Amino acid sequence: xKILVCMKQVPQKDAPLKLNESGTWIREDVSYEVxxxxxxxxxxxxxxxxxxxxxxxxxxxxxxxAQQVLREALAKGADRAIxxxxxxxxxxxxxxxxxxxxxxxxxxxxxLVFTGLQSDDYGFAQTGVxxxxxxxxxxxxxxxxxxxxxxxxxxxxxxEAGYFQFVDMPLPAVxxxxxxxxxxxxxxxxxxxxxxxxxxxxxxxxxxxxSLGDNLLKIEKLYIPLKTKKTxxxxxPPAEVAKKLVDRLRNEVHVL
Amino acid sequence: xxxxxxxxxxxxxxxxxxxxxxxxxxxxxxxxxxxxxxxxAVVGSGVGDVAAEVAAKKVSKVYDIESSKLEPYTPDxxxxxxxxxxxxxxxxxVLMPHTYQVRDFVPKLATAxxxxxxxxxxxxxxxxxxxxxxxxxxxxxFVADVSFTGDAPYFATFQSGAYRxxxxxxxxxxxxVETVNVAIADGVIRNKPEAPFKEAKQAVDLTQAEIIVSxxxxxxxxxxxxxxxxxxxxxxxxxxxxxxxxxxGWLPMDRQVGSSGQTVAPKLxxxxxxxxxxxxxxxxxxxxxxxxxxxxxxxxxxEIADIAVVGNLFDIVPPLIEEVKKAKxx
Numbered sequence: 001x002k003i004l005v006c007m008k009q010v011p012q013k014d015a016p017l018k019l020n021e022s023g024t025w026i027r028e029d030v031s032y033e034v035x036x037x038x039x040x041x042x043x044x045x046x047x048x049x050x051x052x053x054x055x056x057x058x059x060x061x062x063x064x065x066a067q068q069v070l071r072e073a074l075a076k077g078a079d080r081a082i083x084x085x086x087x088x089x090x091x092x093x094x095x096x097x098x099x100x101x102x103x104x105x106x107x108x109x110x111x112l113v114f115t116g117l118q119s120d121d122y123g124f125a126q127t128g129v130x131x132x133x134x135x136x137x138x139x140x141x142x143x144x145x146x147x148x149x150x151x152x153x154x155x156x157x158x159x160e161a162g163y164f165q166f167v168d169m170p171l172p173a174v175x176x177x178x179x180x181x182x183x184x185x186x187x188x189x190x191x192x193x194x195x196x197x198x199x200x201x202x203x204x205x206x207x208x209x210x211s212l213g214d215n216l217l218k219i220e221k222l223y224i225p226l227k228t229k230k231t232x233x234x235x236x237p238p239a240e241v242a243k244k245l246v247d248r249l250r251n252e253v254h255v256l
Numbered sequence: 257x258x259x260x261x262x263x264x265x266x267x268x269x270x271x272x273x274x275x276x277x278x279x280x281x282x283x284x285x286x287x288x289x290x291x292x293x294x295x296x297a298v299v300g301s302g303v304g305d306v307a308a309e310v311a312a313k314k315v316s317k318v319y320d321i322e323s324s325k326l327e328p329y330t331p332d333x334x335x336x337x338x339x340x341x342x343x344x345x346x347x348x349x350v351l352m353p354h355t356y357q358v359r360d361f362v363p364k365l366a367t368a369x370x371x372x373x374x375x376x377x378x379x380x381x382x383x384x385x386x387x388x389x390x391x392x393x394x395x396x397x398f399v400a401d402v403s404f405t406g407d408a409p410y411f412a413t414f415q416s417g418a419y420r421x422x423x424x425x426x427x428x429x430x431x432x433v434e435t436v437n438v439a440i441a442d443g444v445i446r447n448k449p450e451a452p453f454k455e456a457k458q459a460v461d462l463t464q465a466e467i468i469v470s471x472x473x474x475x476x477x478x479x480x481x482x483x484x485x486x487x488x489x490x491x492x493x494x495x496x497x498x499x500x501x502x503x504x505g506w507l508p509m510d511r512q513v514g515s516s517g518q519t520v521a522p523k524l525x526x527x528x529x530x531x532x533x534x535x536x537x538x539x540x541x542x543x544x545x546x547x548x549x550x551x552x553x554x555x556x557x558x559e560i561a562d563i564a565v566v567g568n569l570f571d572i573v574p575p576l577i578e579e580v581k582k583a584k585x586x
Contacts, residue, residue, distance in 0.1 A: 013473075013531065014552055017397055026394070094363070095372050121394055123534065124375050129331075129363035138446040139331065141360045142516075158516060159452055160356050162509075168448040178516075180503030216372030216406040220388060225399045225559050233564045241565055242575035245547065246583050248563055253545040255467055255491065255524050256583050 001054040001148070001171075003045040004105060006115040006127065007038040007073060009066040013120070024219050025091075034069045037116025041177040043184050044146065045114050046077045052148055054111070055079045061089035061100060067200070074195035075187035081198070086205040093217045094126035101127075102134045103211035104203045110172060112153075117142050117176040125176075132174035139174040140167050144181050259292040262347035262409075263315075264338065266355055267298055267306045268329075275353040276310075277421030279414045282380070283351050284314055284425055289382050292348065295319065299337055301327035307433045314425040318433045325440040331361035332445040337438045339368050347409050349387070354413040366411045373411040374402050376534070378418045391415075395533040396556035416515075416538050460494065460510050462518045467493025467526075470513055470540070471501055474529015474550060474569055478506040483573055484528055490580040493524070498536045514539035528569045532557030549573070 011017055015030040045056045058073040060066050061084035070081035084100055092100065113135075115128035125141075132139035144164065145156035152170040158178050159165055187195075234244050250256040263283045265276035280296065287294040297319040298306045307320035321341055326333050342350065342365075352358045354376045366373040377389040381401060388401040389412050404410045462468060469488035475481060481495075488495040495511060502512040513520055514536040525543035530536060532548070532555055540546070541560055548561040549569045558564045565572060 011394065013395075016554060017394055019398075026398075093372060095367065098367075123391075123393065123395070124373075125359050126363040126373060126375060129360070130367045133335075133364040133367040139364070140447060142356060157449075158356070160515070161519075162454055162517070163452040164455060165452045166450045168450075170446055179499065214405065216404060217374060218403050218405050220401045220403050222393065222398050222400045225392075225396070225556075227559060229560055229562065231558060231561050231564050233566065235566065238567070238571040239575045241567065241572050242579045245563070245565070245576055246579040248547075249491075249524070249580070250583060253524050253547075256580065 001048055001052050001111040002109065003048060003054065003056050004108070004110045004113045005038070005042045005045045005056060005058045005073070005078070006101060006113065006131070007042065007058055007060045007069050008035040008116070008119050008121075009033070009060065009062055009069045010035045010119055010121045019222060019224075024222055026222070032065060032068070034072060035116050035119045035121075037118065037177060037179045038069075039116075039184055040179050040181050041114040041116050042073050042076065042078065043182045044177055045112075046185070047182060048112075048146065048148075049077075057082065057108070057110075059101060059105065060084070061092070061097060063087050063090065070200065071195055072187060074198045074200075075192040076185060077191060079198065081200045082203060083200060084203045084205075084208065088205040091215070092212070093215045094122070094124045094130055095216055096212045098127050098130040098134055099212050100208045101131055103208045112172065113137075113174045115174070115176050117178050128174050128176040135172070135174070137172045137174055138169050139176075140169060141176045142178045143175045144178050146175065259290070259348040260345070261287055261292050261294050261349045261351060262342070262345070263294070263296045264350065264352045265296055265298050265306065265310055266353060266357060267300050267303050268357075270300065270303055270306065272306045272309055273353070273355065274421055275355060275416050277424045278416065278419040279351050279353045280310070280313060280315070281421060281424040282414055282419035285419070286380055286382065295347070297321055297341070299326055299334055301325075304433070304435070308430070311431040311433050312426060313431075314427040315431045317431050320433055320435045321438055322435055323438045323440050325445060328449050328451075329357060330445045330447045330449060331364055332447065333440055334361045335365045335368055336440045336444050338365055340438060341436060342369065342409055350409055350411045352413045354415050358413055362411060362413060369409065371406065371409060371411060372404065373413065374404070375413050376415050377412050378415050380412075392534050395531065396537065396559070397554065415534070417541060455509070462494055462496055462511070462513065462520050465494040465520065465522050467491050467524045468496050468513070468520060468522045468540075468543075469493055469526045469528065470496040470498065470530060471507075471528045472498040472530030472536070473500050474531075475501065475506075476529075478504070480570070481506055483570070487526070487528075487573055487577050487580070490577050490584070490586070491524070491526075493522075493526075496520070498530050498533070527557055527561070528573065530557050531555045532560065
């Protein structure tokens with residue numbers, strides 16, 4: 001199977017984030033990492049390839065720093081990478097990001113496209129499903145298991161409140177992958193070495209611009225949430241903190 | 257034609273998903289503020305009862321969008337049905353609850369109509385004729401006011417808990433229900449879903465627990481779970497966790513709290529090393545008291561905590577266990 005994995009670079013989970021001067025986005029001088037669900041999507045693609053043969057291609061969009069995500073994927077076993085490189089990609093909404101991806105892979109015949117189920121920065125949870133519609137493919141979301149069968153694939157969707165569901169679907173298809181579907185592998189030293197010689201195709205913003213439209217969403221303002229709740233902050237040496245907490249548990253929460 | 261808000265309520269196997277009331281309550285507030293007409297729709301096969309239930313609320317009209325091909329739910333079927341309906345009715349705004357089902361088909365629906373969706377909003381603002389939706393970003397570290405820049409219809413979904421479902425207003429008399437039979441051509445629906453099932457019997461019903469001690473990534477290693485367990489035992493409560501802990505197999509899946517796990521409302525929710533990502537918070541924000549211990553002073557969990565302890569849980573929990581034991585005389 002020929003599988004495309006859409007990946008995104010996001011700020012590290014515990015990175016302290018600061019607003020930019022216009023209050024519309026964060027300052028870019030933070031540490032980045034791969035969006036966690038995308039790492040699971042890559043792992044699943046590698047496992048499918050190991051089982052059924054084929055090719056795993058990884059794609060991302062963003063400035064030069066985003067290439068790190070592709071390098072890591074190549075080191076883990078992806079065959080080649082596509083980097084939609086440029087600052088202009090950062091401000092695209094899910095609709096346009098999916099359009100840019102669709103435009104840059106239109107001449108390839110993928111059987112499957114995987115994305116993580118959502119990103120840790122925007123958290124829109126849309127790009128994969130939008131891409132499916134643009135490609136005219138079937139899709140399924142929040143996937144916990146994938147098996148190939150005679151007519152296509154059989155996937156396990158996670159529903160709410162502990163429920164699951166199996167769905168049979170034809171190929172080609174887009175799947176959004178849930179974290180925890182598998183156990184992530186680490187890149188090996190030899191993998192890291194080999195990655196240096198694997199193809200990395202670069203696509204500039206100008207090359208896909210013609211396929212994009214205006215953004216349909218605009219972030220007017222980004223800000224720190226206004227607190228609606230009164231929070232008591234308890235500080236001090238651990239022993240004192242423990243005593244104060246027990247006092248609150250007894251006199252305010254009434255559980256002791 | 258008057259500007260219309262269309263709320264698409266969710267039904268599963270012919271029963272209304274109660275989270276739909278929250279979206280309807282939000283839509284009622286928005287309708288009152290803007291003067292826009294509020295209508296609702298339900299999509300399915302033989303779901304007239306759900307339509308009638310919604311018609312008792314304060315709405316102008318309810319559409320019962322019917323086809324035998326709409327049961328079971330498929331994204332292809334729901335998009336086909338709603339696309340033609342929305343093209344004909346031209347609502348200004350389409351609102352839905354941000355459920356897994358909605359996540360599965362609404363981005364496709366909006367794309368099919370060359371429109372966009374503001375997903376997972378926690379509220380709206382209507383300022384000087386401009387409609388904004390507020391949503392969390394960066395896992396709740398920030399919130400953003402987001403506007404639509406293109407043409408209507410606009411699509412937005414509300415996060416569970418954004419509005420209070422019990423605040424939804426009843427109508428004076430039942431609204432009119434109009435049945436809309438949609439034709440879905442053969443071959444449109446490609447996916448073949450099977451019936452939903454539960455993996456294993458849930459051994460633990462966290463929804464009944466009065467006290468929950470919950471662990472997140474800050475617990476660092478599997479062997480440290482024991483420390484949290486000791487605190488839970490001392491307090492007479494249950495241990496729970498955020499998703500990554502269960503994904504790693506450190507605690508079983510039935511101990512997971514959040515959108516993909518259980519939704520709890522205990523007297524005390526003690527969060528150890530939990531950052532407070534949205535997916536976790538929706539499962540526990542209804543707790544009466546939330547105590548959070550986290551070394552990151554900017555962790556979003558502190559936004560909803562009643563008591564915040566900024567510090568290393570490994571320093572604080574051991575003396576806390578001792579103090580709790582002392583207090584209980586055990």
